[in-house]
Amino acid sequence: MRKLILPILLIAIFALMPLIADMVGKNALMTLSARILMYAMAAASLNLILGYGGMVSFGHAAYFGVGAYVVGILYSHWMSEVPIFGLFPGSNQLFVTLPIAMVMSGLAALVIGALSLRTGGVQFIMITLAFAQMIFFLFVSLTAYGGEDGIIIRRANEVPGLNMRDKTTVYYVILVVAVLYFAWMWRVVHSSFGQVLKGIRQNERRMEAMGIATYRYKLYAFVLAGMGAGLAGALMANFLRFTSPDMMHWTKSGEMIIMVILGGLGTFFGPILGAAAFLILEFYLASWTEHWQLGLGLILLVVVLFTKGGIIGAIARLKGGRE
Amino acid sequence: MLTVDGLQAGYGHAQVLFDVSLQVNEGELITLMGRNGMGKTTTVRSVMGLLGPRGGRIVFDGKDIHGAAPERVARLGAGLVPEGRQVFPTLTVRENLIATAANRLNRPDPWTLDKVYALFPRMKERAGQMAGTLSGGEQQMLAVGRALMTNPKLLILDEATEGLAPVIRAEIWHVIEQLKAQGQSILLIDKNIAVLKRLADRHYILEKGNVVWSGTGADLDRDAERVHAYVGV
Amino acid sequence: MTEILRIENLQKRFGGLVATDNVSLDVHTGEIHALIGPNGAGKSTLINQLCGELRQDAGVIHLAGRDISHMPAPERVDLGLGRTFQVTSLLEDFTVAENVGLAVQARDGGNFRIFDRVTGRTSVWEETGHLLSGSLLNDRRDARVADLSHGEKKQLELVMALATQPRLLLLDEPMAGLGHLESQQMIDTLNGLRGEMSMLLVEHDMEAVFALADRISVLVYGQVIMTGTADEVRNDPRVREAYLGTEDA
Amino acid sequence: MILILEQLLNGLQYGVMLFLLAAGLTLIFGIMGVINLAHGSLYMIGAFAGTWVATTTGSFWLGIPGGLIAAALVGFLVEATVIRKLYARDHLDQVLATFALILIFNQLIILIFGRQPIFTPLPEVFYGSVEIIPGLFYPPYRLLIIAVGLLVAVGLYVLINRTRVGMLVRAGSTNRDMVRALGVDVRLLYTVVFGLGALLAGLAGYMTGPILAVQVGMGEDILLATFVVVVIGGVGSIKGAFVAGIGLGVVDTMLRAFLPTILRGFMAPSDADAIGASVSSMGIFLLMAIVLLIRPKGLFAAGG
Amino acid sequence: EDAVRIGVITTLSGPAGYLGQDVRDGLQLAIDMEGGTLGGVPVELVVEDDGLKPGNGRQIAEKYMSDEGIKLLTGIIFSNVAGATVPDIVDNGALYISPNAGPSNLAGKGCHENYFVVSWQNDALHEAAGAAAKKLGYTKAFALAPNYQAGKDAIAGFKRTFGGEVVGEVYTQLGQTDYSAEMAQIRAADPEVVFQFHPGGMGIAFLRQYQQAGLLGTIPMVLSEPSTDAVVLNAVGEAAVGITATAHWNRDFDNEANKAFVAAWDEKYDRPITYYASQGYDTGLLIASALRETGGVDDIDALREAVRKADFDSVRGAFSFGKNQHPVHNWYQLDIVAGEDGKPMAVTKEVLLENYGDSYADQCEM
């Protein structure tokens, strides 16, 4: 029972946020919490491979960006009524674009993962970074889709029966997708596969000796994570009504890693708290002083030096439990 | 030379050592016995300063080293052959031996690379190989050689013969005997009780973090029944 | 008499060093076959080739009549090959029970399932409990492996290997690091498994080897110099000189 | 022919510069095993401090000690207050902490020097160009960079592979406790070596000042490239970093210089330009990916 | 009191931070010179750093509009931030006046009645450079720019007005540090003129290496405005002397508005004055002219009409809005010469393009 307190609390907070925002007259709170939800999804997908699987992917923003671009490209073809490669029509239906975004980012993860997972350690970090940068440069040079300037999506994707021009509606769509996503993630990390993945992080050699062909499992996790990031990116494109290569820049990948570590590596709620903490800090510090990065830096430094295991670790120690 | 008095220690929330007292005098060979998980290694780690002690006293060579940094303990003359070898995998055999070599106490006839090579010809054969790729037994030899190269006053061997072939094991016993003859103090943990009985001056038996028995080899025979209960011999 | 394992002319080089030099060897079904030899003779290297962690340069390995020479390690495990590591290699953040449980799960299958609950796989955890209650680690079930002592880890190595229910168990110095008492216990355990599975035992503890082995092969500088019974080996002058020495143990 | 030769020399020069930038990182990341994202900040600090000294005193040469000392001091400080607490922790904690340091240092530089890029003077001696072989002119300052890069390479190689300091650092990166238990004060050693790495970063920052832009965030721009050099060369190998630096410099330069022309030989010029440009803009990453796919540990993997 | 609040979303961190700083300070200067008002209406700037992240820009805009009730926004420096932020602002019924970024996707079909640009349309920057090269009589040019959208736009813009032969077209890498290969290519191609567009640090490095390669006195160079702002010139040093620059504003412009601006700036700030500052200042003057007429921001329609009139004395001289509410103004040729202290400075030479708008205005249906 006690296990359910935190998720219920979190869902309640996010669900009530539009009302709260409205009450206190701070609508930006809704925007902020929508961004937190989407980054939390992206960070959680990264956490699956980074925290549970021990694969330090430094290119996770690539899948985030691919997901966003799928929405953007489908939208722009829908607008111009020119089929993609003269074959596939564009779309502005959320139930069409989200699955395609997941499939495409999953495919990207499959290809990159299949190659990258041949290495390990630092080399893995760098090779994932390399592939992500190549994708970044690819989109930067895609003149047809705005290159560096990106694609402006005038209108969020449609959902039958909903008014997607209403920001609150969009917010709740994001919330529902996020809750479903996290429920699914909960299943994954507590499943048989999740257990194998955790084992691989600790000792790949031992897992092989137990008959587990680790490469396949790692690739599977990598693709699942890529799809999750793609989903988050697709939502982000709908939310921002904009997509640009900036979304897949290596610094974005770095930010996702920071969120995961800040929240608590390999913990279920870590990425949510990490994303929330990072974005809230950024939001409030920036409105407070133009030298906000100094403040952010100092706070992050204090967190990493004086807590072990990020925010989750700090909470656990405050509660006096064993770490 | 080394006095441990009422030592308490542990990891995280778990206390492992409750009351460990022992003494190693100049030129003595002392053993620490006990079943797996009773706290032998923990005692050694506490002495070396690798684990902060929680209570009790550790005096080495007249100096209180309770809570001292490991390098200080080592500089005072303690040399460790750790459990599980812990050679430096990315250094070659030769580098492992010379990286930390020293003769801080100005011994007249210090251990040198050549002497170690003479003791373990295998090491000479493998001098340029990365230590991480050595066989288990070779790593063990290297760990012993590395400790000797620091020319310690007190040599601490934590299961130093683990995984060594009988011939090599015999060779190591031989060396230890020689060292002892030269007046080297030694603290030994090993499972070859028969040999220990022959070489050691005194023995301590640990049980769940307490010293439950101590005495000479002769005492060991006299108390055979109790000893059997503790260590199975 | 059938062979569970047959090795023919196995070769492995590391640079200029011939670590496995044309080794041919077989293990009979149900037999405990000991492999002894000086440090660095190539015993662990041989085991690593058998289980697929290292790839041989030349030679053939048959497991129960099947050529497994080029099979990846995990597939060999599926065919019934189990091993322990000389230097313990465990899942340090998991508890003892989780380690064993994962080994059981790995054998049991369903490892790609993402919608089940691993704690809900009762058969897995029952078997895990059963395996642990037969070992000295029973009251350390919930200890994190990183918190175990050296000897305790060595014991866990064996339990995990057994969890995969191998037909042929490769044991790389299972007694090393065990206390006297625990060694005795391990000998008893292995003796109790006689008949259930075949074993290739690498060990420097001669007491254990002579107590357990049906046959013994001696490896020196990568070559098998003899195979025989305990007495034959004990009395062979070459073995005495190269390996046994005159230790008073 | 002269053009090819010149481009080769350019590649060599660029390679040495890459190595110079990567040298400090090889030490801290490759050998000490610390993931220091703030390495670029040390480079920036060296550039700013050195330039400040140079413009205040009017002497380019005085800027060198200025930049070196500032970077080394900051390095000591960072090691003693932050990095030291993180050796025993997960590598990722180092990532988070040094990311925080980047933010802090960037903002501090803004507070001290403002947001504008600053001007690093080039001493008069290096004006113009010298004729190395007939028809081939070369900027002398670049020759100086080559010389300094070579010097650093040799010095580092000797330090790491031929001295006990190097052995101890390598030993400490895999097992700190054991080095300490054998009587070596690793903490002091690491502080010193980290400071040395910082000093090399500062040297690179100041030396490249007259060629590149000295501005806030300059460190992040080169960070990726230097990590790439270290990883291609094989983490922990000086020789590797040197070879990779030069290899990368030459390949990259040659690609940029000749790929479009070659491609034009068998495809439409506009396609050739487009493909040539994209290939070379992904250049170093493409190269790294290829190298790692063929040799997963890099060119000269240190053993173990 | 009831000051009108103007939301400024700008880039203050990172290498490009000085752009945002100058825009903001120019705008603030206009307010200060009017004693805290614009057009007699008290105003207050709310400033936030977007960190060059489109998502952040969007978030800040949202906060300004919904939480703080701000109806007038400005400040964005970069096109990609503008792309994410501007559509949302104008859809919300607020007014956005761009002091810098003028991306093409918002200038043509994507134009909007609530969106004004004070600075220029991006392409025009480079079209001016092409015109200068043509006017100087060059027929063989070598063009270089980084391999990304803005770089391609730059070369395309240059070619559009240049008309002569482009003997080499090289796309460098984004963030490239070493240009020796390009120098050798330029020397081998032996063009009459070099055009290159490398924003920020890349440009500084390019110019210094151009000099060190011995090309500076040999092959003339014509540059567009971003490559030669006062800060860049300062950082490049003597390596910039002799270059031909193009601009829509320069410090030495001889008009009353500009003289007042320059004098006030020099008094207040101890750093070189850039064209970004002039754009921020012009934005302030434009807003002042509109507020003077409407007295506030409550009636957006009235405000929009007032802004559209552009009834103010721009520091660049004649100024009006085209059909897509982007500027129609003059472009000038500048020469970079050594100043008294040896530092390079830009001197205005002559008008290149008179009353020049942009090539997207026709696509705008408003």
Ligand SMILES: Nc1ncnc2c1ncn2[C@@H]1O[C@H](COP(=O)(O)OP(=O)(O)OP(=O)(O)O)[C@@H](O)[C@H]1O
């Ligand atoms: N790093 C650790 N963290 C937590 N507990 C530990 C740690 N190391 C050892 N322990 C626990 O402390 C107890 C004593 O361990 P120690 O290693 O001292 O035993 P030992 O007598 O040396 O055993 P062995 O003969 O197996 O080496 C054991 O119960 C062990 O589980």
Ligand SMILES: Nc1ncnc2c1ncn2[C@@H]1O[C@H](COP(=O)(O)OP(=O)(O)OP(=O)(O)O)[C@@H](O)[C@H]1O
């Ligand atoms: N990767 C490697 N590179 C080079 N040499 C190696 C490598 N791996 C093992 N060796 C060498 O091969 C020889 C055989 O090693 P192996 O580990 O098989 O010995 P072993 O018989 O198991 O010895 P021990 O009883 O000491 O464990 C040793 O001399 C070792 O140094």
Ligand SMILES: [Mg+2]
């Ligand atoms: Mg022990």
Ligand SMILES: [Mg+2]
């Ligand atoms: Mg072995």
